Amino acid sequence: MASALCRRWQLHTPLIQAPMAGGATTPTLVASVSQAGGLGFLAAALLPPERLLSEAAVVRRLTDKPFGINLFVQEDPAPSREALEQALEWLAPLHRELGLPAPQIPERFCEPFARQFEALLEAKPAVASFTFGILNRNQLKLLKQAKIDVIGTATNMAEGLAWAELGADAICAQGREAGGHRGTFIGRPQDSLRPTLSLVYELAQNQPLPVIAAGGIMHGRDIAAAMRHGAQACQLGTAFLRCPESGISALWKSELAKAAPGGTRLTRAFSGRHARGLSNRYMELMADKEDLVPAYPVMNALTGPLRAAAAKAELSDFLSLWAGENVAAGRELPAGQLVATLHEEWLAAYR
Numbered sequence: 001m002a003s004a005l006c007r008r009w010q011l012h013t014p015l016i017q018a019p020m021a022g023g024a025t026t027p028t029l030v031a032s033v034s035q036a037g038g039l040g041f042l043a044a045a046l047l048p049p050e051r052l053l054s055e056a057a058v059v060r061r062l063t064d065k066p067f068g069i070n071l072f073v074q075e076d077p078a079p080s081r082e083a084l085e086q087a088l089e090w091l092a093p094l095h096r097e098l099g100l101p102a103p104q105i106p107e108r109f110c111e112p113f114a115r116q117f118e119a120l121l122e123a124k125p126a127v128a129s130f131t132f133g134i135l136n137r138n139q140l141k142l143l144k145q146a147k148i149d150v151i152g153t154a155t156n157m158a159e160g161l162a163w164a165e166l167g168a169d170a171i172c173a174q175g176r177e178a179g180g181h182r183g184t185f186i187g188r189p190q191d192s193l194r195p196t197l198s199l200v201y202e203l204a205q206n207q208p209l210p211v212i213a214a215g216g217i218m219h220g221r222d223i224a225a226a227m228r229h230g231a232q233a234c235q236l237g238t239a240f241l242r243c244p245e246s247g248i249s250a251l252w253k254s255e256l257a258k259a260a261p262g263g264t265r266l267t268r269a270f271s272g273r274h275a276r277g278l279s280n281r282y283m284e285l286m287a288d289k290e291d292l293v294p295a296y297p298v299m300n301a302l303t304g305p306l307r308a309a310a311a312k313a314e315l316s317d318f319l320s321l322w323a324g325e326n327v328a329a330g331r332e333l334p335a336g337q338l339v340a341t342l343h344e345e346w347l348a349a350y351r
């Protein structure tokens with residue numbers, strides 16, 4: 001039942017552990033998944049180039065199996081002074097509530113993509129994936145020359161066609177259920193919320209690249225369903241968040257363990273880009289402003305100190321607790337065991 005993608009990336013199970021920026025995808029998690037026969041993925045979008053290289057080196061020390069590295073395709077933003085000041089004004093009362101100094105404009109809003117991209121070429125993982133945007137032809141050529149396979153994230157048909165036209169190797173179809181940020185870069189995120197299976201089917205039918213299903217996949221039978229809809233592999237994020245190897249805080253893990261069905265929602269308020277996470281007080285407080293806050297990565301940088309302070313105070317009210325719609329089906333298992341369990345469940349779904 002191995003797909004062409006599985007053979008290419010030496011996967012025993014058609015399973016990719018989603019890159020998850022913000023600490024979850026530690027080198028140990030990535031290596032454990034690859035070692036167990038899935039494809040581990042380092043999230044490097046928030047890492048300075050040197051950290052990208054050092055984390056990739058740690059993964060290599062732990063496993064000789066293929067793994068991937070993920071980046072956000074982004075440009076340095078140039079927000080207006082008024083937009084920044086307005087956002088700081090909205091955040092000020094929350095800072096006061098946590099006993100923090102007034103919010104400030106940070107020195108920079110994100111890591112420089114061009115330098116991260118150079119580090120990625122140097123790290124030379126088997127696979128690289130991208131979200132939030134699309135590469136240019138020269139960047140794709142450089143990845144091909146380095147023999148790094150390219151996965152482009154698509155949340156709608158137009159984005160899938162754009163990656164296919166560019167010459168990527170696979171498309172990650174990110175359905176509505178997915179935890180974390182929406183990858184949308186053509187059209188509005190609100191209009192790109194097809195359920196995973198239907199998006200996978202449409203992309204698999206209408207463009208030539210292999211499709212990877214992402215969003216709401218928590219059990220082996222979900223993998224089987226996605227494969228029946230035309231996927232060649234599945235990318236699971238939320239399912240790995242509670243693994244002991246995942247680097248998120250104990251508080252985030254315990255909130256995930258308590259989550260009920262329907263406990264997530266999309267918000268733009270934390271980062272300026274739509275993302276799915278556990279509903280909390282910050283989302284409610286900012287609900288009427290979320291469409292007005294500056295776009296990613298600016299708002300993400302502005303809320304950084306608030307989120308860091310909330311993490312320190314173990315206060316989930318102000319944390320971005322990213323999680324997918326099917327979070328309630330999550331399990332707390334070591335990563336290798338989770339991969340093996342998903343593999344067994346996937347096979348059982350065909351019996």
Ligand SMILES: Cc1cc2nc3c(=O)[nH]c(=O)nc-3n(C[C@H](O)[C@H](O)[C@H](O)COP(=O)(O)O)c2cc1C
Pocket residue numbers: 018019020021022024043044045070129130131153174177178179180181214215216217235236237238239322323324325326
């Ligand atoms: C905590 C978290 C962080 C994420 N960070 C990234 C990221 O850095 N890059 C990326 O391409 N996708 C990221 N995603 C989205 C995943 O790639 C994937 O689309 C999603 O996890 C699939 O849905 P699921 O969480 O229901 O499995 C993240 C998801 C979560 C839950």
